[in-house]
Amino acid sequence: MKPTLLAIDTSTENCSVALQIGDKVISREMESPREHSQRLLPFVQEVLKEADTQLSAVNGLVVGVGPGSFTGVRIGVSIAQGLAFGADLPVQCVSSLDAMAIEGVRKHPTDWVISAIDARMGEIYWRIYKRNGEQLTTFAGAQVNKPDQLNLAELLSEYGFQTNESIGYVGTGWQTYYPQLVATMPTAPDSLECTLPTAAAMLVWAEQHNQQAISADELEPLYVRNEVTWKKLPGR
Structure with a gap:
């Protein structure tokens, strides 16, 4: 039987919550970049109420740790820490890039996926994936570049790309920098119709990739930019 998992993500403009209970997933989401701190916990309460369950019955958290908006990532990770400490829950971390990639390829199967988020300051966060059946193989970790x-x-050639294979893209980085990115591609990629990560997709990634659970005090944001620092909850 599947564990009951609560996923939350505020790493981008999308505030997203999903509860996996049995084979059912109950979710809430809204693009509200300036209201994440006000919306996230009410969304959690709504999905728990709809499932007629409580946080104490949840087996673990799945948390979107970034990369993305620094403020959004901080909000999601901080609230996740509070929930995990309060209910003594293990935590699985999922990247926003990974969540978009798995959602995109489930909508439109393709051989390769390039996930990119607009990182501001003329840069993108990005990662490349190769599809193997229903799962995605990863290469280098999340990176940031102009x-x-x-x-x-x-890069695709180094990873084994063949000219007869298809490539798809996901994320806001493509919306902002499509001409620059396509100019570096071996062929024009197709949109996989996924712009922002969702908590529901993070549940899929965590299950497929058997994400290792950590304790709440080990939870940290994935900023990618090295100059950004993170302060844990006081006393932790």
Whole structure:
């Protein structure tokens, strides 16, 4: 029987919550970049109420740790820590890039996926994936670069891309920097119709990739930019 898992994510403009209980997933989400702190806990309460259950009955949390908006990532991770400490729950961490990739390829199966988030300051957070059945193989971890400094054709070739294979893209980085990114590609990629990560997709990634659970005091944001620091809850 599947564990009961609560997933939360505020790493981008999307405030998203999903509860997996048995084979059912109950979710809430809204694009509200300036209201994450006001909306996240009410969304949690709503999905628990709809499932007629309580946080004490949840087996673990799945948390979107970024990369994305620094403020959004901080809000999601901080609230996740509070929930995990309060209910003594293990935590599984999922990247926003991974969540978009798995959601995109489930909508439109493709051989390769390039996930990219607009990181502001003329940069993108990005990661490349190869589809193997229903799962995605990853290569290097999440990275941050200026779009015109990437050579995606060279990277894909290093990872084993063949000219007869298809490529899809997800994320806001493509909306903002499509011309620059396509100029570095071996062929024009197709949109997989996924712009922002969702908590429901994070549940799928965590299950498929058997994400290792950590304790609440080990939970940290994935900023990618090294100059950004994170302060844990006082006394932790």
